[in-house]
Amino acid sequence: MDILLTTTSGLDGKRIKQYLGIVTGEAILGANIVRDFMASITDIVGGRTGAYEKSIREAKDIAMQEMVAAARSLGANAVIGIDLDYENVGQGSMMMVTAAGTAVIYE
Numbered sequence: 001m002d003i004l005l006t007t008t009s010g011l012d013g014k015r016i017k018q019y020l021g022i023v024t025g026e027a028i029l030g031a032n033i034v035r036d037f038m039a040s041i042t043d044i045v046g047g048r049t050g051a052y053e054k055s056i057r058e059a060k061d062i063a064m065q066e067m068v069a070a071a072r073s074l075g076a077n078a079v080i081g082i083d084l085d086y087e088n089v090g091q092g093s094m095m096m097v098t099a100a101g102t103a104v105i106y107e
Helices: 033-045 050-073
Strands: 016-029 078-089 094-106
Touching: 016 050, 016 078, 050 078, 050 094
Parallel strands: none
Antiparallel strands: 016 094, 078 094
C-alpha cells in the first residue's frame, strides 16, 4: 500500500475518516573529517558542498522512511502536515533530521 505524503493540512477532494496521531522519523549524521575538510575549502572558495548535500538528502530520506513505517504500523494510508527539521547536535559535530506529520486514514 502506497502512503500519500503531503505538507498540507488536508487532502483536496478526499475526506479524512480518522486521525491516528503524530508519527516521526529521525536520522543523525555524524562528522566526517574528510568531508568536513573539503567543505571548509568549498566555503573559502565558494560554491556548493556536494558531499554535505548528498548526506543531508540521505538523512532526510531515512527520516521520511521511518515516519512512513510508523504510519503504516498504525494502518494509515496518508501522512499530512509533514514538517522537516534540521538541527545541529553534539556541539555541531552532528546533524539531526526529523520528519513529523499526522497519520490519517482517508477515503
